[in-house]
Structures are given as structure tokens and as C-alpha cells.
Amino acid sequence: MSKGFSKSSVGRKVLMALSGFFLMFFLVQHLAINLISVFSADSFNAASEFMGTNPLVQFALQPVLFFGIIFHLAMGIYLELKNRAARPIKYAMNKPSENASWVSRNMVITGIMILLFVGLHMVHFFFPTINAHYITHEHLDAYEMVANKMANPVYFGIYILAFIFLALHLLHGFQSAFQSVGFNHNKYTPIIKKLSYLYAIAVPLGYAIVAVYHFTNACCSSASCSL
């Protein structure tokens, strides 16, 4: 392996794509567990318990996930700063929308919005879980924790907004990752572009459906709700 790979523009782009692929795989896995909560509180609690206590998940997969997130984020911001520095004098008149989509031009904005959401999400769910498992050793009802958080209309609104930003990020990110690793084919690239739309809409929509389910559940069980 060439020593300069990770320092080169092409190498970094490939690494951004690989970390992106990994995070897209993680999104599907996370969604699968979330969807369980719509069908059964007990099964969801069992799945959460497994993910929160299994040593392989906790000490092997979780650190890899954190590394993937931090790498994708740090490299994304670093490259954005380098890219901005590559044009010190801006155009007085520029029409970027004439030749490129908004989502492809604003990955850093949608990415930062997702990052802010991930921070809130960690405060809501990850840190309380770690606290219960490793510090206080209390029993934690994961389903109740989800239901309580989603009952708050502000949190619910923030989560839905975050899923919209996630969809925008994925609309470009999914197909862009294939291009970055060198996969561009007359026959398959149009299919990848269609899959990109499917993934970018279906996955965030899946997350949103889970959020809507818990929000309406909480709403219907409260006396003040007319639903």
C-alpha cells in the first residue's frame, strides 16, 4: 500500500465513501431494532438488552462504530475547509444550481445537522443506557425511555427534522459513495441512482414512522389529546 494513500485527495475520498458505506449499513441495523418497538415492547427491550450488554457489540462493534462516525465527520469537515481554501476569491456572480443539485452541494450542512441530532440522541438514549448498565446497575426499561422521549412534541419535531436532513444527506451520499470507490458502469449506475432514492427515502421514513407511532401513542393515552 502506498504511504500517501490516506493523505491524497483520491484516497481520502475513498475513505469517506467506505466510512459512509459502513454508516449506511449501521442505519439499517439500527432501524431494524427501532421497528421492533412498534410491534412488541418486550421484544424491543430484549433486543436493547442484548445490544447494551453483549460484549461483542459493546467492546468490538461499538468502538468501530464510534471510530466510523468520528472519522466520517472529522474528515468531512477537514475536506470542506480545504475545499473552501482552494478558492480564496469567490465569484461575484455564480449560478451553482445550474449544474449541480442542492443536496450534492450542501453535504456539510446536512451532515452538521445530523451530527447535532446524534449529540442529542446520545444524551437521550446512549448516555442513560451506559449509566444504567455500568454505573448505577439499575434496570432500564428501554421501551419506556423511548415512549417518554417521543411523547415530548419538541423532541418529536427535532427527530422528524433530523430524519429529513438524513434523507437529504443520503440522497447524494449513497450514489456518491459508489462513484468514489470507482464504481461507475453504464448499466448499473442508473440502477444505483434509483436505489439511492429508495434507500434515502425508505430508511429515514422508517425512522420517522417509529417516532410517529410513539408520539401518537403518547398523545392518544394523554387526557388532553383529541386524537
Add this chain to the structure above:
Amino acid sequence: MNLTLKVWRQKDAKSKGKLESYPVSGISEHASFLEMMDVLNEQLINEGKEPVAFDHDCREGICGMCSLYINGEAHGPDRGVTTCQLHMRMFKDGDTIYIEPFRSKAFPVLKDLIVDRGSFERIQQAGGFISVNTSGNTQDANSLPIAKPMADKAMDAATCIGCGACVATCKNSSAMLFVAAKVSQYSYLPQGQVERKERVLNMVDQMDKEGFGNCTNTGACEVECPKGISLEFIARMNKEYSSASVKAEN
């Protein structure tokens, strides 16, 4: 047509430039953009002012010399053309037209609308060639058969005229479409195989040294390229680079 031109004026590489307004009148809609610039310069010379410096050569769309960022787009609002092929019928009477140099740290402005695209030359010198014996015993072309699809792909890549519109239009000032075209052109041909790995490693290395930005696959370059160079070549370069990096011994 009567137009108002807002043209970037800059005395030399070290001076600070600014946009100056010039009215021009009686422009034919059949005139090319550069002919309109010639009219402006005649007008400026008659007024005793310094004419606007801009790059041009063949005026047939094949040399890659003309540039200009016109009304927010590289080579102006038309598609698949260089500035010399852009016609004034793309504009309306009374329009205000912004004319700026291609902007990139790797394309410093020399004077007015002329930028130094020497960075492209240095990238080419780093690997955009094949080493062959040219001492009079050149092989007959037909002694080296090349499959038609491969020859076509190589030709598609080779149509790049190195004008720099890809860099100018890219939000990141990335030169990847240019470098990808040059790397791909040789990668399809048997003559290019000997130096295939060093070529992509050295050309990308030189591209990075020149201060171009990183590609984020927005696709703007492909849209603005006067020769329609495809993003497919960037994917090919990424693959070539990864493969060459993995196999590299140091």
C-alpha cells in the same frame, strides 16, 4: 444589442482587482462572445483606455485557450461549448453580463481575465505521457491492434482540451475531471500499460500539490465541460489510484 458588461480588471498578479462596468452597443446576436469582447476592446482603445486582457487562440473550440466565467457559469450559459463558440443570441438586449476569470488558488490571475493554468501543465508533466522510442523506427500503427470499444473510450477521454472549466465551476475547485481524463486516456490503450501505476500516483500527487480542492461528486464539471467529459472517468481514476496504491511497494 445593447449590453452592460461588468468585467474583472486587475493590473497584474500582485494587484487587487475589481469589477468595472462598460456599456457596449450595436452588438450583433450572430457575433461570438469573443467578437463582442473585441468590440469592447476597440471601444476602450478609442477612448484611450487599457483594453481588457483575455485568453484566446483558435476560436474554433478545440484549443482550450479561452476561458471566462460568464454570468455565473464557466464558458457562459450554453452547454458543450467553449467561450469562443458562445454566441450573443444566448443573451437578451439590455442584459447585464458579469465576466470574471476562472477562480481557483491553482489558477492565479495574471492580468484582467487571464489566469495561469500552468498547474495543468505540471500535472501532465508528472505522468500524462507515454515513454516511446521516437528515434525513427516507429512501429506501424496496425501492428498493435486495439479493440474498438477501448479505442472509443480512450478517444472520449482524449477529447479533453484542458481549458479548466471543470476547476472553475467546481464548488471545491477540484481538477479531478481533467486529471481523470488524462489518466483514463492512457489506461485504455496498450501503450499506456507500462507506466500505468506510476502515472496515476504521480499525476494525483501533483494535482494535490498544486492546491486544487477535493471532488465531492456534485457533477457540475461534467455539465460545464465543453467536451462532455464524463464523470465515469473520475470513477475510473479513483479505481486506478486505489489499485496502484495497494500494489505500490513504497
